[in-house]
């Protein structure tokens with residue numbers, strides 16, 4: 095659906111250019127008259143004042159046009175995303191995962207993103223609950239792909255992924271995502287308070303639950319030092335949190351979610367060694383009693 099056409103944009107440009115040309119012509123005319131003694135400097139200043147008052151609403155409306163066109167373009171992108179077909183679809187008779195202890199199996203897993211090149215070929219992996227698994231391999235070997243398949247962001251091409259013996263293709267997607275906590279290399283923060291940025295992991299959580307999750311992730315003291323504490327606003331492009339702080343917010347989210355399975359995808363790769371040691375404190379607590387997959 096095209097919400098914005100070239101005519102609308104060129105119309106807005108036309109208005110802006112006309113306003114600019116008018117401003118320039120008016121100023122030149124008055125300068126000419128003052129130079130020839132047909133008008134006084136006082137007349138010139140008075141005219142400028144009137145001119146500014148006259149022109150400011152026009153300038154406002156022309157900039158409003160620019161803002162409206164930006165909103166329309168964003169809406170168009172949003173509609174495109176909403177109309178995109180998901181690659182993974184639940185079966186009509188999919189049921190929620192039964193209570194999960196954290197046992198994971200990959201049985202003869204084959205996977206290809208494009209249907210041409212195999213990224214995984216016949217992978218077998220059996221992981222008991224509470225085990226920590228480190229995935230190590232060359233760049234491009236398929237480590238992150240394994241984590242994506244565990245979360246069922248993609249379906250395996252052949253074979254099966256099972257959680258507590260249940261094939262992930264037979265269960266509902268939210269029930270999979272509820273039992274898996276992810277701490278990625280580049281966690282996403284949305285505009286809103288720090289409190290809500292952690293609470294999004296479990297919407298019904300109380301403020302006290304959020305504080306406890308942040309204490310476990312070793313970020314509580316830092317948040318209390320922010321200007322408005324937990325009510326500090328996180329804004330796009332207004333960097334208030336360091337890379338290490340953002341990582342610990344992601345760890346706090348995982349604590350709050352309390353999943354049986356934790357996936358860490360290069361969770362500390364973008365921070366310095368001192369910050370990494372701080373984060374490791376939070377992570378070690380997170381591993382306790384959970385099946386954990388780590389890409390370091």
Ligand SMILES: Nc1ncnc2c1ncn2[C@@H]1O[C@H](COP(=O)(O)OP(=O)(O)OP(=O)(O)O)[C@@H](O)[C@H]1O
Pocket residue numbers: 207208213231232233234235236237238239240
């Ligand atoms: N969305 C995608 N579409 C197509 N190919 C992809 C996609 N994501 C990854 N790949 C390809 O799949 C292969 C495995 O990628 P993956 O990210 O799993 O590797 P990795 O072992 O995690 O690598 P690294 O350690 O560098 O992050 C790579 O060759 C990569 O180019």
